[in-house]
Amino acid sequence: MNLVVVSNRVSRGKPNEPMTGGLAAALLPIVEKSGAIWVGSSGRVRDGNQKEPFAEIEALGAGALAMLDLPAAHYGGYYEGFANSALWPALHSRADLIRASHEDYLSYREVNAFMARALLRFRKSDSAFWIQDYHFLALGAELRDLGVTEPIGFFLHTPWPARSVIGGVPHHRELIEAMLAYDLIGFQTEEDCENFLSYAQADLGLAVHDGVILSRHGRTRAAVFPIGIDPQQFAQLATKASTHPDVSRLRRSLNGEKLAIGVDRLDYSKGLINRIKAFDRMWTLHPSLARTVSLLQIATPSRGAIEAYGNLQSDVAKLVSDVNGVHGEVDWTPIRYLNKGYGQAVLAGLYRTAQVGVVTPLQDGMNLVAKEYVAAQNPVDPGVLVLSKFAGAANELDTALLVNPHDIDGMARIIAMALSMPLTERRMRWEAMMAKLRGHTIQQWFADFTDALRECQLDRDALAPVIAEPARWPLRSANNNAPRYH
Ligand code: F6P
Numbered sequence: 001m002n003l004v005v006v007s008n009r010v011s012r013g014k015p016n017e018p019m020t021g022g023l024a025a026a027l028l029p030i031v032e033k034s035g036a037i038w039v040g041s042s043g044r045v046r047d048g049n050q051k052e053p054f055a056e057i058e059a060l061g062a063g064a065l066a067m068l069d070l071p072a073a074h075y076g077g078y079y080e081g082f083a084n085s086a087l088w089p090a091l092h093s094r095a096d097l098i099r100a101s102h103e104d105y106l107s108y109r110e111v112n113a114f115m116a117r118a119l120l121r122f123r124k125s126d127s128a129f130w131i132q133d134y135h136f137l138a139l140g141a142e143l144r145d146l147g148v149t150e151p152i153g154f155f156l157h158t159p160w161p162a163r164s165v166i167g168g169v170p171h172h173r174e175l176i177e178a179m180l181a182y183d184l185i186g187f188q189t190e191e192d193c194e195n196f197l198s199y200a201q202a203d204l205g206l207a208v209h210d211g212v213i214l215s216r217h218g219r220t221r222a223a224v225f226p227i228g229i230d231p232q233q234f235a236q237l238a239t240k241a242s243t244h245p246d247v248s249r250l251r252r253s254l255n256g257e258k259l260a261i262g263v264d265r266l267d268y269s270k271g272l273i274n275r276i277k278a279f280d281r282m283w284t285l286h287p288s289l290a291r292t293v294s295l296l297q298i299a300t301p302s303r304g305a306i307e308a309y310g311n312l313q314s315d316v317a318k319l320v321s322d323v324n325g326v327h328g329e330v331d332w333t334p335i336r337y338l339n340k341g342y343g344q345a346v347l348a349g350l351y352r353t354a355q356v357g358v359v360t361p362l363q364d365g366m367n368l369v370a371k372e373y374v375a376a377q378n379p380v381d382p383g384v385l386v387l388s389k390f391a392g393a394a395n396e397l398d399t400a401l402l403v404n405p406h407d408i409d410g411m412a413r414i415i416a417m418a419l420s421m422p423l424t425e426r427r428m429r430w431e432a433m434m435a436k437l438r439g440h441t442i443q444q445w446f447a448d449f450t451d452a453l454r455e456c457q458l459d460r461d462a463l464a465p466v467i468a469e470p471a472r473w474p475l476r477s478a479n480n481n482a483p484r485y486h
Contacts, residue, residue, distance in 0.1 A: 002124045003036035003450065006115065006139065007132035008079070010040035010067060013060055018300065018341025022368035023132060023157050025344060026227055030446045032061025036130075037122050039115075042067035045075045053118040068118055070111055077107025079135075080305050086169050087134045089308075091158040092269040092363040095168040097308050105171050109138060116142035123148065128453055131182070133157050141178035144217070151457040153184040153449060155225065158365040159392070160192035163199045177204060180215040183456035186225040186449055188365045188392040193224050221456055225449050226396060227366050231375040231437040234348060238376035241349025246342075250296070251353055258293040258419055261354035263347060263369050264361075265302040266339070268312050271362045271388065271405040272299060276319050276335065278360075278411035283327045283334060286416055291332050293419055296354065300341040313339070344372075351376035355383045356418045359391060360405040366392035370400070374433045382430035384418035386411070396440065399432040 011017065011024035013032065031038040038060065046054055046069035055066045070078070081104030089097035116139055119129065128151040131139050140152045166172055176199060179185065187193040193211070200222075201208045206215050213220045241247055250259075260279075264270040279295050299316060303309045320337040327334045342350070351357060357373035370385060370393040377383050387393060387400035394402055401418055403411045 001450065001454065002127045003034060003130060004119060004122050004127055005031060005036050005038045005130045005132065006119065006136060007038070007040045008083075008135040010038055010065055012058070012065065014343070017343055022227075022366065026229070026368060026442055027132070028060075029230055029233070029442060031063040031065070033063075033443075034446065035062040037064045037066060039066045039068065039119060039122060042069050044069045045072035046070070047072045052121075053114065055118065055121075066122065068115070071114055074107035074110040074114075076305075077101075077104040078111040080303065082108035083135045084303050085306055085308075087137070088158070088269075090165055090169045091134055091156075091161060093159070093161045093165050094268065094363075095165050097268070098168050099307075100170055102170070112136055112138040113142045115139055116146055116148075119143065120146060120148075123150070126150075128450070128457070129153070130155065130449070130453070137175050138178040141181035141217075144181045151183050151453050152181070153186065153453040153456070154179065154182040155186040155227075155449065156192070156365070157188070157227070159189070159363055160187055160195045162195055163203060166195075166199060167203070173204065176200070177215070180206075180213060180217045180220045182220055184449070184453050185220060185222045186452075187222065188224070188226055189395055190224055192365075192392075193222050196222055219456075219459060221452070221459075223452060225445055225452075226392065226440060227368070228437065228440040228442045228445050229368055229371045229375060230442050231371070231434065234344075234372055234375040237345060238348035238352040241345055241347075242352065244346055244349050246346050247349035247353060250350065254294075254353075257291065258356070259354040260293060260295045260356040260358055260415065260419075261350060261373070262295065262297045262299075262358045262360075263342075263350075264297075264299055266299040266309065266313055266316065267302055268308060269361055269363050271360045272297070272312070272316050273319060274362070274405050274408060274411070275358055275360045276316070276323060277408045278415060279335065280323045280327070281408050281412035282416050283323075285412060289416065289419070290327055290334070291329070293356075294332070294334050294336060295358070296336045296338070296350065298338045298340075298342060298347075298350075301339060348372070348376045351383075352378060356415065357383060357385045358415065359393070360386065360388040360403060360411065361391050362388070362405050364388070364391040364393075368393075370397060371437055374400075374430065375437055377430055379427075379430070379434075381423065382426050384421050384426055384429070385433065386415055386418050396436045397433050399429040 009024050011028045054069045057066045082100050086098050086100035131154045197208050200206045200213045206213050211222050320335050351373045359370040385400035388405045389402045401414050403414050
């Protein structure tokens with residue numbers, strides 16, 4: 001199988017390159033080892049009507065990376081507009097933040113169509129396409145329109161929300177119907193998958209049986225593939241990083257004080273405001289913890305041109321300054337706030353230095369920081385993970401201290417508990433989490449998805465005579481009382 005992987009953001013594989021999210025970090029080792037070709041945005045735009053999309057291609061381990069310049073006229077409407085001001089808030093259950101014009105939607109569709117045309121260049125007789133994330137919901141349908149018959153899979157890195165929330169996205173029916181051109185759609189959790197199937201059945205009126213949706217495109221299988229990391233490789237990175245100058249400086253600066261760490265993109269889904277309020281509350285309720293623990297919060301700027309992100313940046317900065325003003329002393333700063341990105345080679349060492357990892361999103365697809373924090377720990381003296389029950393990772397890492405990020409007092413209490421947890425309990429919880437990480441590695445995720453994609457193709461071939469005569473659309477009348485088969 002000649003695998004073509006597609007995502008908006010890509011990574012060039014430089015360990016010191018700041019990472020702005022989990023997807024790029026996760027796909028990198030897969031492309032390097034599997035020999036896939038990874039196609040994404042170069043981050044640059046190009047004017048004019050490109051007949052042959054401009055791509056810069058470089059080797060990436062056994063694979064290759066192709067970075068495309070996206071069309072200038074549509075980039076803003078696609079990325080800042082429809083993808084990140086309509087889909088992103090909806091996917092994270094923030095329907096109140098949905099903002100998108102019809103032009104944004106058209107630009108989103110244009111960029112999906114542009115990407116489909118660009119992919120033809122990488123198509124071979126035994127190709128399979130694996131499309132990543134919400135930037136390209138309609139890419140499968142565009143590829144089919146261009147005559148592509150090879151297997152096409154899609155994986156969503158974010159959550160998929162309840163029907164009523166996704167229904168707040170302009171053109172949701174058209175878009176989700178287009179998604180059914182995929183043979184296989186992968187989700188992070190059972191709940192995401194259930195939400196999607198329930199939309200297909202109740203809103204699109206389609207027949208759903210055992211996770212398979214029947215539509216005018218044929219059969220689409222929806223299934224759960226929780227994304228993992230390479231825990232062994234990350235642990236090695238963390239051991240090596242202990243001599244990194246930034247990590248050594250951090251350790252020296254602590255003077256025996258404990259450290260809690262948070263590492264997030266500066267995004268409203270990450271729950272930064274609630275987390276900082278929880279630390280504020282903890283120092284107020286337990287004044288003896290002042291000077292004994294500080295929080296290192298790395299918040300990498302992201303999507304700054306979007307109003308909601310600009311507002312968040314100033315709100316977080318103001319709150320940090322207020323909390324430091326109240327609890328700080330002449331020689332002690334409670335929150336060390338860094339508004340920039342770091343490469344994984346440093347982050348791994350920072351995680352290992354911290355006695356508590358705080359990963360408390362309001363809503364998150366998986367959250368690989370949670371997994372990386374666990375993998376980076378010293379097995380002899382591991383730190384404690386405080387994890388939101390609304391992160392996909394909570395399904396597997398259930399021996400972390402699970403918190404409700406909306407309950408500030410509860411979080412304050414649990415962070416204080418994490419700081420005083422005895423070594424035996426810390427080890428027991430950590431070992432159970434490491435066992436889960438070892439059982440669901442990124443390599444396993446890749447193998448599970450690509451195997452399932454191959455099976456879908458076999459099913460499609462077997463059913464070819466049946467789906468050659470497409471059923472009338474929609475197959476079932478849209479009806480909330482329609483029987484559920486899944
Ligand atoms: O969660 C979805 C995702 O694609 C992640 O991989 C990453 O955290 C983030 O979104 C990247 O966002 P952007 O490319 O807009 O910085």
